[in-house]
Amino acid sequence: MFFTKTQFQKQLNDGAKGTSWMTANGFKAGEGATCALPDQDGGVKAVVVGLGDQDVPGIWIAAGLSQNLPEGAYYLEEDLSADAATQVALGWAIGTYQFTRYKKSNKTPASLVWPKSADQTQVYALASGVHLTRDLINTPSNDMGPEELATAASQLAGEYEADCNVIVGEKLLEANYPAIYEVGKASVRAPRLIDFRWGDTGPKITLVGKGVCFDTGGLDLKSAAGMLLMKKDMGGAAHVLGIAAAIMQSNLSCQLRVLIPAVENSVSGNAFRPSDIIKTRKGLTVEIGNTDAEGRLVLCDALAEASRAKPDLIIDFATLTGAARVALGTDLPAMFCNDDDVAEKLRHHSVETGDEVWRMPLHQPYRKMLDSKIADLNNISGGPYAGAITAALYLQEFVEKDIPWAHFDVMAYNNSSSPGKPEGGEALGLRAVYSMVKEMVEK
Missing domain, CATH: 3.40.220.10 (Leucine Aminopeptidase, subunit E, domain 1)
Known part of the structure; x- marks a missing residue:
């Protein structure tokens, strides 16, 4: 009682x-x-x-x-x-x-007898989604590289009879995903784009997740301390797979697409370098200001592809910036959105589900901080300020303006244990997004 x-x-x-x-x-x-x-x-x-x-x-x-x-x-x-x-x-x-x-x-x-009137379908779906997200993040990189992440996505797709396609290695260049290839080519574990689709009725929902299975920082090498938790840098991919699992298990009536650029950001003789200029799927050129800002590079190709199909909503998840953690701490995800109505709905559902997120501004005057003298834009800003905002502004360049889009910059990890939240991988914003999608399809 x-x-x-x-x-x-x-x-x-x-x-x-x-x-x-x-x-x-x-x-x-x-x-x-x-x-x-x-x-x-x-x-x-x-x-x-x-x-x-x-x-x-x-x-x-x-x-x-x-x-x-x-x-x-x-x-x-x-x-x-x-x-x-x-x-x-x-x-x-x-x-x-x-x-x-x-x-x-x-x-x-301890176990619980089902409470009267509890929605068992929703409980099973969301608990499964959270558990899957945590499992994927907690698995160390030797057992969760790009290939293993693709296998996990393919198994999930197969469980719900979804169509899954994976583009691997140099075939990414043939298919015009040059930024994904550039980031992942230095690893012996080939980069890939995971693309699966489920459902043929209802609103078109596309989820994009950063799948950097380990991040050394590239030639702009991280410190040992900075590298220690980089198995979690595919936390964005884990989140979108967890959300997809909940949606499919609940059989929500939507046209779901999941895009995951899966790479390992490694160091070798053919690693991409600071000051390189790379092409992107959208056609924009990007000057590399820092090889440790690789997540936005792989995401930009996936977001350009997501936009091409004109979905009703694009949502991406990424463990993108330390700046978001400095601003909001580890428990509160930063949410950026180009549509006030969508942002308000996400905020409402985050409060209702006890899965709070916090909207941050896409402050357009900061866009000039990404300017490059020799390319369309740089992958980092020219100064130490507004890192989470400039990262989101970079991603916004690759989303068509008429498509509602939300970007979640998440920690995806509990640094210590608390009730229901053991130390390790964590799902943040997952239940809020599921709740909003559920409302969309039930209208």
Whole structure:
């Protein structure tokens, strides 16, 4: 059963049964706090959970319970609204996540009897999407290179009878994806473009994800510390695959396309260099100001292709800039959007789902910071300021102006563990985007 601080204080003032036991055990109904109530035989009769100042249990309160409660099956004593029941069930399901590919866990998460009125389809879909995203990010680069990422996408596409096409190596040049090829050509693991499509009715939704499976920084080499977490630089790709999995499992009526440029940014004799000028699929030329700004280079070819089909909405996810983390921290994704209506809907759904994002400006006066004297634009700005904004402005150059587009600059990683959020790969903005797409197709 759940208690807000106010409710618990009232129970305490009224001398309700069990409150003395709870207070003796330090329970004050703080957010996520638990207290087991004993039965006559010394077993557990019930568990009370604190909500703090929340009126209803949120997703992350529920997420912590599956790991923090003793092993066993639990059910909710209260009858919650459909939305609240779904949030509790989803949080609980997300909280059961464990990454066990390389090391088995000795802990079995507690289970939850399905709450009445919970949307089981949505819970399964979103939990699966979050778990998939985390698994892909947590897998180290020796087992998650461009080929393995393409295999994961192909397996997902096959599971839902989607069409999947992968363009590999020098065939990228033949198909006019020169920027993707340039970034990935230095690795022995060939670059590729993953392209899969599902559904033939409803709005056209195209998801684009940065799939840099490891980023050394290229010839502008990262430090050892800067390279340590670069297995997560394909976190954008993991996000769009997680969203696609949720959409397809829910059988949402849309025309879904997923584009992932999958590369490894490595160092070798044929690596692209600072001051090189490369061509892009759109025809724009780009001067390389820094080889460590490679994510926007692979994304620009994919975004140009996404625009060509004139979808109703393009959304890209990328672990793109440290500047976004400086501005908003690791938990709050930066969201840029060229359409105020879409931006407001994304913001609304992020609040409703407890999956908050924050809109940042596509401040056009900063576009001149990307000017080049010898090419159409540079891949970095000429100064240390507004790094997340100038990166988004770079991407905007490759999206047709009449197509609604949103860009998510995400951390995709938890640096430490908290309830429902273990250290490692994390899905940020996934549930918000799914919720908006669901609303689009149901109108």
